[in-house]
Amino acid sequence: MSRKQREEERVRGIFGRRALLLGAGQMGLLGFLAHRLHTLQVDEGERYATLAEENRLSARLLAPPRGRVLDREGRVVAGNQLNWRALLVAEQTSDVSATLETLTKIIPLTDAERARIEREVRRRRRFVPVVVREFLSWEEMARIELNAPDLPGISVDVGTTRVYAEGEHLAHIVGYVAPPAERDMDGDPLLELPGIRVGRAGIERHHDRTLRGRAGAVQLEVNAVGRVIRELDRREGVQGQDVQLSVDAELQKSIRGKIEEGTSVVLMDARNGELLAMATQPSFDPNVFNSGVSAAQWREWTANRATPLINKATNGLYAPGSTFKMVVALAGLEARAVTSGERVTCPGYMDLGDTRFHCWHRPGHGGVDMRTALKLSCDVYFYELAKRVGMDRIAAMGRRFGLGVPLEIELPGTRAGLMPTREWRQAQGRPWALGDTVVHGIGQGFYQLTPLSLATMTARLATGRAVQPHLTRAIGGRPVRGTRAEDWPSLGIPDRDLRLVREAMWAVVNEQGGTARAARLPAEIGTMAGKTGTTQVRRVSREQRERGFRVDQMPREWRPHALFVAFAPVENPVFAVSVVVEHGTSGSGAAAPLARDVLVEAFQRLRPGQGGPAARVAEAPRSPIPPVRP
Amino acid sequence: MKFERRLLLRERGSGVFEKLWQIPWVFVLLLCAVAGVGYVALYSAGGGAPDPYAGRHAIRFGFGLVMMLSIALVDIRLIARFAWVGYAMGVGLLVLVALHGQVGKGAQRWIDIGPVQLQPSELMKIMLVVALASWFHKASWERIGNPLFLIPPIIAVLIPAALIFKQPNLGTSLITLMIGGAVFFAAGVRLWKFAILVGAVAIAAPIVYENLHDYQRARITTFLDPESDPLGAGYNIIQSKIALGSGGFWGKGFLQGTQGHLNFLPEKQTDFIFTMLAEEFGLVGGLSVLGLLASVIAFGFLVALRSRHQFGRLLAVGLATNYFLYVFVNIAMVTGSIPVGGVPLPLISHGGSAMITVMIGFGLLMSAHVHRDADLGADRGET
Missing domain, CATH: 3.90.1310.10 (Penicillin-binding protein 2a (Domain 2))
Structure with a gap:
């Protein structure tokens, strides 16, 4: 009995130790869990709280x-239009393809559309709406609403789309x-x-x-x-x-109605650089981009030699021709290479070495001073002047007028153009000859200038200030730039020089013998001052000259470009305009009348000054700018 | 003197009312508190309503309570006598489920007995503890030292473990082995034998890994680096940690847990119920629940130490360990400390099978307490 009892005690003792060990181990493990909870909830609690919020x-x-x-x-020229769309919520229909089948009877869906819809339905979660069709017409919408009970999962909602x-x-x-x-x-x-x-x-x-x-x-x-x-x-x-x-949409539309393919018109407020119209032909429909341009449409645009996608007013590059002569004249005056009264004899040509440079007027203009040379657009005078001044000073003056420099216009991709210099030419590894200077004196040669920059030049001539062309008049109802000429810095060109050039430009349009006299404004509207330009596209050979060729017999793409720049009214310039008519043959014949029509319309629509232009008595033309005494 | 007391006590434990008096009501209250915590958690998991989880939980607990108290009154000697019958029935059910069981969650684990779905593997663990306790009850220290004496109980552990592993249910299979190990340990099996076992496991582990199901392997790999598959297998662990961690010290408040209510937390009413609690009641709530559960386990050990017969001691230790393993594996799982194993938190999480079997176990535990002084004939065999 006592042995049995001892044995019992022994078993109990061993059990007691083992049970305590086991129990302590288990409590220890539970303690570990408590520690783990503390780690997660207190030490890392904030991190998990953030993750929970993100969840x-x-x-x-x-x-x-x-x-x-x-x-x-x-x-409104670019607005928003409601865009009614049909949407499909997959979870609201028991059978997506059956719903689409029914829908196809109401608004026909192409196989490609159905494939896209079914793909999107598969990819997205079942409660996310998938666009079935955009730009629904009223009729289509009505038909969907009418058949709503047969179209489970289809709903119509509205978004916006851009419309021009x-x-x-x-x-x-x-x-x-x-x-x-x-x-x-x-x-x-x-x-x-x-x-x-x-x-x-x-x-x-x-x-x-x-x-x-x-x-x-x-x-x-x-x-x-x-x-x-x-x-x-x-x-x-x-x-x-x-x-x-700053653009007037109606004016723009009207101008575009007047012009042909390859023509650019830039109409600017000379006082502040606001562009009132900038029209080119051809163009494109911007609404097409909103819903996606088809490959065929894109091919048509890019294959078209008339480049409808390119704004020729800002990106078309032309030699300025005689419209550049004001810049050469001002460069000459500033360099004191000539006085306004000095006469240069024009026999119809100028010889430089063994090269003969012709004046456009074969018989020659005789002795011409600066005003007459501009008025008649005498080439020899400017050959001579360019030779005296040198290309670098001409180019410098051109840049001051906004030619060949980047302009601050709000159109991305606008080209600065090129104002050639000796340095530029030499960088190409080619020499700059005196003959090059002579040719550049009449605006021919390597120039690459945009119609926009020519309009800028004209505005600067008219105001003497470095106005920048721009298109934004106000943002959110607040004007963005100074609208007065005084807001723009002066060009630093003496007023008498500018007045001389302006007066000569007045003579071009208004005096007997001026190259654009036929294009003068109706007297009741006002007066304008301008300058014609005609730039050769192909060189005219000596034989052609001797055979007495006529440009209007040439193929169209060989004919010279026609240019005209003008400002008006002369007394107090408001409008500056540049016109480039590709292959228009002659500045006075094609470009100047167009500029006149544009200005007439601008006066009628925009009525510069209080109460519009006053009616004036038709008399013998008299320059409003007092003649500059030499 | 001692003899007299024993007589007296035996006398005291014979009548039904006397037995009812002996039932550890504090422990019953403790279990009611745990079930109450479960009700609160399931009320929240049900979106702030007794439906669909909390109400059924309460009814099930009531049913379990009656069953538990009934078992508590059953004479411990009767239980000891039919220990192996129960074990045989458990194994029979496992075989049955292997042949006819329902396929759920990629495993054959359930069997329909009338309206109740039963998970025989849960019941098996209880039966195994009873059987092992009865085997070691009469063993002397010398006898336990005899390896031949240990072979039958080892086989008795391995048969259900293998059947459960074949279901396949790796987690429960391992838990079954651990419970067996705990009883072996408490019974006094020499420590060096455990050392050999550990060595054998270390060698066998790679071989076992080779034979694991893909989803079981995935659980182990994602355990090592759950973030490697945040939308797949690791999702549960990460979301559980986020929900837990975001609870902070004081918690988000009852019904205010965002992660649980917005369904970021998977299986929140079953395996991840503790996460739900810890999110809403914070570290304070989490530790309180953990303390409550620790008390339940500690009570098991107390019963073991106070029992005057080896059967009761081993029974109590085995059953306490059974509940401990549920608690530890579940909470370790939701805190991202061990692989996700689909182990519920009985009495708290939703699901009848685990709760009923655990309460059967507690019934047996209470019977051991009520009959702690019963004479089971401590014949140590050597005489």
Whole structure:
């Protein structure tokens, strides 16, 4: 019994130790769990709290409406139109393909469209709407609504789309929008929204940030599968601001109606550089880009030799011809290479070495001073003057007038053009001969200037100030730049020099014998001062000259370009205009009358000054600019 | 004197009312508290309503309570006598489930007995403890030292472990082995034998790994680096840690747990119920629950130490270890400390099978307490 008891005690003792060991081990492990809880909930608690918020919260962006583009008179030239779309929510229908089958009977869907829809339905979660069709007509919408009971999962909602009321008339200025590409992603979360558009060209691109606005956001609580539970916070976005242009859409349209393919017209407010119209032919419909350009359309545009996608007013490059002579004259006066009264004899040509440079007027102009040389556009006078002044000083003066330098216009991709210099030529490894200077004295040669820069030059001639061409008049209703000439720095050219040139330009249009006398403005509208230019596209050979060729017998693409620059009214310049007619044959014949028509219309529509131009008595023309005494 | 007391006590434990008096009501209250915590958690998991989890949980617990108290009154000697019958029935059920069981969650684990779905592997663990306790009950120290004496109980552990592993249910299979090991340990099996076992496992582990199911291997790999597959197998662990961690010290408040309510937390009403609690009640709540569960386990050991017969001692240690393993594996799993194993937190998480079997176990534990002084004839065999 006692042995049995001892044995019992022994077993119990061993058990007691082992049970305590086991129990202590288990409590130790539970202690480890307690420590683990502490680590997760206290030491790393904040990190997990953040992760939990990220889990729970989902921000959805609200797209603000894109700002509009208005013309000078407040007409909407780029606006937003409601875009009715049919959407499909897969979870609301038991059979997606059956729904689409029914829908096809109401609005025909192509196989490609159906494939895209079914692909998107598969890829996205079942409660995310998939766009079935955009730009629904009223009729289509009505038909969908009418058949709603047979179309489970189909709903109609509204977004916005860009619409350009003036279509091709302002396409080169306003530009267009398109869905953003990878390179457009600038960190703005707005761009990731479906259906968003970014400015791709013109004002739409330049002012893209302003027009786009800032995205609003709703903070949503979502569950694990992404379904929205409730809205926690809403932050309204900043609406895109309206951009008002200086361009008058009606004037622009009217001008475009007057011009042919290859013609550019730039009409500027000479006082402040505001562009009133900038028309080229041909153009394109910017609305097409909104919904996507078809490959065929793109091929048609790019294959067209008339380059409808390119704005020739800002990107077409031309030699200025005789419209450049004012710059040469001013360079001569500044360099004191000539006085205004000095006469140069024009026998119809100038010989330099064994090369003979002809004046356009074969019999010659006889003795001409600067005013007469400009008025008659005597080439020999400017050959001689260029020879005296030198190309570098001519080019420097040209750049002061905005020629061959980048202009601050709000059109991305605008070309600066080229103002040739000896240095430039030598950089190409070619020598600069005196003959080159002579030829450049009449605006021929290596110049590559845009119609826009020629209009800028004219405005600067008219005001003596370095006005910059621009298109933006106001953003969000606030004017952006000074509208007065005084806001622009002076060119630093003596007033008497400028007056001489202006007066000569007045004579070009208004005096007997002036090259553009036929294009003078009707007396009741006002007076303009201008300068013609004709630039050769092909060199005329000696034999042709001797056979007495006529340009109007040449093939069209060989004919010279016609140019004209002008400002008006002469007394107090408001308008500056440049016209380039490709292969227009003659500046006085093709470009000057067009410039006149443009100015007449500008006067009638825009009525510069209080109450419009006063009726004036038709008398013998008299220059309003007092003649400059030598 | 001692003899007299024993007589007296035996007398005391014979009547039903006397037995009811002996039932450890503090322990019953403790279990009610744990089940209450479960009700609160399931109320929250049900989106702030007794449906669909909490109400059923309460009914099930009530049913379990009656069953547990009934078992507590069953004479411990009767239990000891039918220990191996119960074991045989458990193995029979496992075989049955292997042949006709329902396929759920990629494993054959359930069997339909009338309206109740039963998981025989849960029941098996209890039966195994009873059987092992009865085997070692009469063993003397010398006898336990005899390797031949250990062969039958080892086989008795390996048969259910193998059957459960074949289901396949790696987690429960391992837990079964561990429970067996705990009883062996408490019974006094020499420590060097455990050392040999550990060595054998170290050698066998790579071989076993080769034969694991893909999803079981995935669980082990994602355990080592859950972030490697955040949307796949690692999702549960990461989301559970996020929910737990974001609870912080004081928690987000009852019904305010975002991760659970927004369904980021998977299986929140079953395996991840503790995460739900810790998210809403924070570290304070988590530690309180952990303390409550530790008390339940500690009570098991207390019963073991106070029992006057080896059967009761081993039974109590085995059953306490059974519950401990549920608690530890589950909480270690939701805190990302061990691989996800699909182990519930009985009495708290939703699901009847684990709760009923655990309460059967506690019934047996209480019977051991009520009959702690019963004479089971401590014949140590050598005389």
